[in-house]
Amino acid sequence: MLSEQAVPVVRATLPAVGGALDRITERFYGRLFDAHPELLRDLFNRGNQANGDQRKALAGSIAAFAVALLEHPDTRPDALLSRIAHKHASLGVTADQYKIVHEHLFAAIAEVLGEAVTPEVARAWDEVYWLMANALVALESRLYQEAGVDDGRVWRPVRISRRHEETADTVSLTLTDPDGEPLPTFRPGQYVSVRVALPDGARQIRQYSLSSAPGSPAWRITVKRVDGDPAGEVSNRLHAHAAAGDVLEVSAPFGDLVLPEGDGPLLLASAGIGGTPMLAMLGHLAATGAERPVVVVHADRSPEAHAHAEELRELVGRLPQGSLHLWYEAPGASGAHAGRADVTALELPAGTHAYLCGPLPFLRAVRGDLLASGVAAADVHYEVFGPDLWLGAAA
Structure with a gap:
């Protein structure tokens, strides 16, 4: 005060x-x-x-x-x-x-x-x-x-045990402890930082959501190549060079956009690479036999650009009250809706808590639609990848 x-x-x-x-x-x-x-x-x-x-x-x-x-x-x-x-x-x-x-x-x-x-x-x-x-x-x-760490001492070595090409511009990296010990658990929705040595001697840091469910002895992150000016220094280096057997410096898990406990209804809405924390949430819900209503929305450029698309369908299919709604800019023959995600077309149960992750225009549009549909502002939570240029707007 x-x-x-x-x-x-x-x-x-x-x-x-x-x-x-x-x-x-x-x-x-x-x-x-x-x-x-x-x-x-x-x-x-x-x-x-x-x-x-x-x-x-x-x-x-x-x-x-x-x-x-x-x-x-x-x-x-x-x-x-x-x-x-x-x-x-x-x-x-x-x-x-x-x-x-x-x-x-x-x-x-x-x-x-x-x-x-x-x-x-x-x-x-x-x-x-x-x-x-x-x-x-x-x-x-x-x-x-x-x-469980001293202030600031968040870093640990991890080994890449598997690299998998998800789409043309996205790879997933499975991370394990070099000594074979289980990695620390985390809350579904959290992220880790990865510190990478670059050719000019810098050691730049970026955050990546943990895209696998908690409880596994390994972690998984999903890295998308970032084009543009400036291009993504760390993501592009990992995308181009990270290989099974490499050792990375990774932080302890952090992040406050996490799956809430209880049995209340949920809306998990994401776009692009913002779908990664939702995979961890859905994996946890499926693994624990959750029966709460879960409406899942994802928007992407096309079926081919949608990383982890089959995994998303499989996880939602394991939820007794789960429903999946896809929007693609170019849906082709996928059966998905065309254009931007429209949550106003969905029937959301009373008391739904919404969790949003994706680019800022997507967050603004979906949050605005939810508020206009009667969802309380306090029940809409969001995660921005990168600097938060919308501070306080969804508080």
């Missing part, structure tokens, strides 16, 4: 700070990487820095947190904080790094806003920063404890 002195200052300066956040975050990252080039080389996603997505995500998170402090002073925006904390934990972020961020972020604020940053304004926004930072440090410390 902000102090009584800080509230009016933050409220009065929020429009100016919010309007300048893009310039502030651009200057912040410039200062940070000049002082600590190893952070860009080995921690931050260079692709997201190049296209500006990380800058936008940071600006969005700061603005969303400040607004939450003003509009809901007696509560904490846990949905926002949890998502960030899980991502940070999967990267091995530690408490001391928040001091480095503070130094360069506040220097950037002073440079961009100049004389408008009076000592009173600086103190008020310092409160905002440390309220957010300390909350994240506490959440991340708890996540490390739950994972």
Whole structure:
């Protein structure tokens, strides 16, 4: 909670700070990487820095947190904080790094806003920063404890025991412990980070959902080649070079978009590679004999582009109250619907909890349709692959 002195200052300066956040975050990252080039080389996603997505995500998170402090002073925006904390934990972020961020972020604020940053304004926004930072440090410390590791020490070697070509641009990698021990269990829907050495010496990190059900002694991730500018450094290297027998550095499992317990009805809606966490959820439901109603929606470019399509059909077929609805841009003779997914055409039981994963336009469209159909906003949960440019929208 902000102090009584800080509230009016933050409220009065929020429009100016919010309007300048893009310039502030651009200057912040410039200062940070000049002082600590190893952070860009080995921690931050260079692709997201190049296209500006990380800058936008940071600006969005700061603005969303400040607004939450003003509009809901007696509560904490846990949905926002949890998502960030899980991502940070999967990267091995530690408490001391928040001091480095503070130094360069506040220097950037002073440079961009100049004389408008009076000592009173600086103190008020310092409160905002440390309220957010300390909350994240506490959440991340708890996540490390739950994972059974020391703060930041999330990495372990795993061996690729199998590589399987799912589609022309997608491969699945089965991961096992090099010593033959079972890998730690995880909650269906979680992801791991993979740290890969690149030809220029960088060790870049990316997150991949665990696409197999918990309980197996092995893990499985599914990697899609990422074209474009910038192309996917890590995904493309794994897609091109990862082979059975190779050893990878992988984090403990994290992620807060996880299958809820109970017997209430579910909607699992995904698009493209966003279908991978849904496979883990469905695998768990099938393995445990779940009888709850489960409506599964998936959208993709074509039947040939749909990774794990047969596995998806098999898993849904094992659920007594499961139903599968497919939409393809080019369905051919598959029998799927043509065009974008339309959840308004489905009959969803009362009390349905929806779990969405896929590109941002898909998430926005499906969430909007669900809200218009009467699904409560609190019952719609989402996962974005990459920087969350929609922070707070589905909280």
